[in-house]
Structure formats: structure tokens, C-alpha cells
Amino acid sequence: MSAQLRPQAAAQARLVLLGTGTVGSAFVARYQALLQRQLTLPSLHVVANSRIALACGDTPEAVLSRARDADRQGEAPAHHEEVGRLQAGDIVVDATASEDVAAEHAHWLARGIHVVTANKLGNGTTLARARQIGGIVAAGNARYGDAATVGAGLPLLSSIRALVAGGDRIHAIEGVLSGSLAWLFHRFDGSQPFSACVREAAAAGYTEPDPRIDLSGEDVRRKLLILARAAGVALEAEQVAVESLVPPALAALPAAQVDAALAQLDAPLAGHLLSAREQGLSLCFVARLDGHGASVGLRALPADHPLAGGRGTDNRVAIHSDRYRERPLLIQGPGAGAEVTAAALLDDVLDIANR
16 A cells, blocks of 8 residues: 555544535534444544535534534635545545535545445446446545445445355345335325325425425435445446336426425325225335346335335335345335434444444
8 A cells, every 4th residue: 555545543533524414413413422432433523514614623513503504605615625635544424415525435535535425426326436436445545435325324235245245146126215205105195195295204304305306216216226236237327217206397396386386296196096005005116126127116015015014214125136035135224314324424434443
């Protein structure tokens, strides 16, 4: 390993947290809780967003609050300058959903800076970007912690990678990969319009502020891409067929007009629910990858289907392989929420620091 890429000792490694939203806030809260339990963690050096970067010192919560309230400063995102000061062995935690930040992952890794991310735009967009990240990590200069990108830290990626490393052949992966959509279709029973369920989910913080991001299936597509690539399948985004729940007229509206127009969802979803019930089936929003291709969309499943038993925001993923030929490996657990996502990020930070 060259001198400029020689990692720092774990005790000297510094953390830079990018993102001060709900996940970033939960990360800081859990970081503080782990320190109080006397776990050894790299120092939280800086908290940054696109507007400002602030040194933490001994008051990360106060710094987080200041960063969230900051006005925009300058033209370039504040994190660029701050990450430029990092050294090999330091750790960037990406708690954003920013394309600009994800585009820097490979650059940071090449400098020997570890990246821990909840941002799906690293491994969940173009195959070229995912291969670039994978190639740099394989060279051994830095590590890429991405457990929070799918399943909010459920052992999905680690299980798939372990199966592949052990010589197992994966034949199909299918799953309910969106906690918000899992909650919606568990809640939607016809007693109220689907739009009312969407508003309820948004008020509980299960959906994005613009629920079309969840309902379009694009987020699920990214998660399926990440799982596919972990399984060794060279899948491009355009190879995944996505069935959006958003009617074209609703998709075309400005964000400020979406809430008033959510009733456009009601008739189509009521029809899907009625059709499923007439057949004794349940609605689930499912991603599937197999030898015939990849798809994301609404499916009506029998009660004994491996994906039909989830509750609340549960993600539920079935992995079919040589080893699990008769019955799939089933992984289930909470797949949405800032707290579980933050926990997954810190698990990856601890794993890197302890190695």
C-alpha cells in the first residue's frame, strides 16, 4: 500500500457526516448513545450539508441544529471543501439522497477514504458507477458500507454476498423492498380511499414529502439493482420493468399540487383491491429478479406466498438458490425509519473502525 493511502489507526480516524435531515439527525442521536455505552468510535469531526459544514467538538447535537437552520452559503456544496481535507482511513457517512454526493463515492474511495452510505445512488444507478465502486473496493484501499441502502440494515446484502462467495447459485430474488409501500398495502383494506392511506403514511413519516417518489416504484428499482449486482448480475436500470402506481396526470403536476390531486389514485387502486379479493389474494408491491428478467410492480399474492406475511413497514425478501431450492431463504424485518437506517450506518462505521 502506498504511503498516501496508508490508513490511519481506527482511534484517529475521523467521521464526516453528510446530511442533516431525519437520517442524519438519527445518526447523531445514536452516535451519542453508543458513546455513552462506552463503545469506541471514530470522532465525529464535521457535520455538513449542501449549505454549511461545521466542526462538531463536544456538541454534535447543537452543531446539527445549526446546520439544519443554516442559509445557503456560496455556490459549491459545503461538503466538497470539507471532504477535501480528509485523509486515507477517514470515513464519510452519506446520509443524503443526493446524486452529487453519490457521484463522489468512487473518488473518495480511490483516495483511501471509507464510505458508509444510505444513499442508493451509488450502487443503484448506472452499472458503470457500481462497477467503478466495486473495482476500487476490491483493490483494498478503502471499504464501502452499504447495508443501509436496502432493507435499512437487514442482512440482505451480506447474505447474498456470502452465498455467492460460498459458491451458491442464486436463481431468483423477490421482495417487498419499500417500507412505505408495505405499510400502505397492509393498511389499505377498502374502508377508506387509497389517497387517505397515503396521507396517513406521509403524516407518520413513512413516505417522502412527495409521495410520488415512493409510489412510482423508482426507489424500489434502485434497491433491486443493488441486490442484483450483489448477486453478480450485471443489470442496467433500463432492464427493470417498472409499473408505477402514479397516473400520468398526477405525475405531471408540480409538487405543491400533488396532495390536492391524490384522489386520482383511488379508482385504480380500488379496482386492484376488488380484483385481488375476488380471487382470495392480497396486494403487495414486489420487486423480482430471475432468469426471465427483472420487474417492479403491484402483484396479487396468495396467503401462503413467502412475501404475503409481512406487517407494518416490514421488508420481506425471498432468495431462491441451489442451497435454498425447495424453500427460499426468507429475510424479514423493519425496512423503513430513520432510527433503523441510522443503526445500519453506525454498524458499518463500527465494522470499518474495528478492522
